[in-house]
Amino acid sequence: MMQPGEDILLDNDDARLRRAWHPVARSVDVTSTPLAVHLNGDEYTLVRHGDVARAGHGLEDAPFSAIEVIGDVTWGLQEVYGLVWIAQERPVAELPPILEWFDQGYHSGVLTRSTVASAGVLIDNFLDVTHFSYLHRQSFGRSRPVTDDGYAIATTDGRVQLTHDTVLQEGRRNSAGGLGQRRIATYTYWPPYITHLQMVFPEDGAQAAATLICQPESKHSTKAYVLVLLPLSDPDLDDQINFSDRVLSEDLVIIDKMADARLMLSWKSELHTRADRASIEMRRSLSKFLDLCEAAQSAVDQKEVLV
Numbered sequence: 001m002m003q004p005g006e007d008i009l010l011d012n013d014d015a016r017l018r019r020a021w022h023p024v025a026r027s028v029d030v031t032s033t034p035l036a037v038h039l040n041g042d043e044y045t046l047v048r049h050g051d052v053a054r055a056g057h058g059l060e061d062a063p064f065s066a067i068e069v070i071g072d073v074t075w076g077l078q079e080v081y082g083l084v085w086i087a088q089e090r091p092v093a094e095l096p097p098i099l100e101w102f103d104q105g106y107h108s109g110v111l112t113r114s115t116v117a118s119a120g121v122l123i124d125n126f127l128d129v130t131h132f133s134y135l136h137r138q139s140f141g142r143s144r145p146v147t148d149d150g151y152a153i154a155t156t157d158g159r160v161q162l163t164h165d166t167v168l169q170e171g172r173r174n175s176a177g178g179l180g181q182r183r184i185a186t187y188t189y190w191p192p193y194i195t196h197l198q199m200v201f202p203e204d205g206a207q208a209a210a211t212l213i214c215q216p217e218s219k220h221s222t223k224a225y226v227l228v229l230l231p232l233s234d235p236d237l238d239d240q241i242n243f244s245d246r247v248l249s250e251d252l253v254i255i256d257k258m259a260d261a262r263l264m265l266s267w268k269s270e271l272h273t274r275a276d277r278a279s280i281e282m283r284r285s286l287s288k289f290l291d292l293c294e295a296a297q298s299a300v301d302q303k304e305v306l307v
């Protein structure tokens with residue numbers, strides 16, 4: 001097991017990741033035509049026995065056509081959050097609750113993008129609010145450096161929560177007649193690769209949510225899914241999906257050019273600032289999760305030896 005300070009780079013095909021739930025496709029993309037997907041370096045084939053994908057937003061009990069993994073052995077498959085998930089071995093944790101998904105007062109969309117970077121790097125980048133001013137200046141309209149003002153971290157049972165209160169769109173007039181749009185953002189991370197973002201805009205009371213979920217396809221490939229969730233009172237879902245896609249594209253401009261796209265698990269082997277506290281806690285949480293996965297597999301191996 002990893003000790004603090006060890007230089008460990010996490011690959012997408014790390015065997016410990018087999019003991020977690022991972023998305024492998026959007027629900028709407030799995031039909032009666034076999035679909036090949038990749039996870040942790042392995043290939044699987046999905047087929048739906050019918051044409052009804054599982055619904056969401058409080059309609060999880062509605063009938064849907066089941067999905068089968070053809071010709072491949074997995075521990076389990078489930079369909080939730082508009083995605084199809086596979087666990088290759090018995091998972092050490094269940095999927096976390098994304099409450100907006102079960103709320104009929106919301107509507108949503110799921111966008112996907114692919115990158116050569118690892119899933120861990122994508123999650124790490126999503127938790128970094130300090131790059132708004134130089135990487136997302138066009139989308140967020142933030143020109144002044146982002147500091148750790150209004151920045152708070154909490155950790156509970158492996159979950160990492162970052163609250164960040166800042167001003168975006170600094171050059172625009174807001175509804176109160178001033179400049180900028182205040183945003184209170186709450187990021188919640190669950191290992192290995194899920195981060196949920198809830199946003200509140202105090203000036204006009206608007207709300208929105210987005211969830212980044214990463215599929216570690218292979219050593220050199222990751223698929224990112226972004227669940228975009230808006231209250232039904234906000235009709236601009238397509239605009240919000242396009243905005244999220246634009247932000248992700250800005251991130252990938254940098255991420256895709258990294259010399260080494262693996263995540264450095266050791267928080268002592270890289271330079272971090274006070275505003276990197278979420279990244280550090282994410283690494284701690286992920287490392288503990290991977291230790292649990294390793295211990296679970298060791299217990300199985302030991303039992304098989306005794307038998």
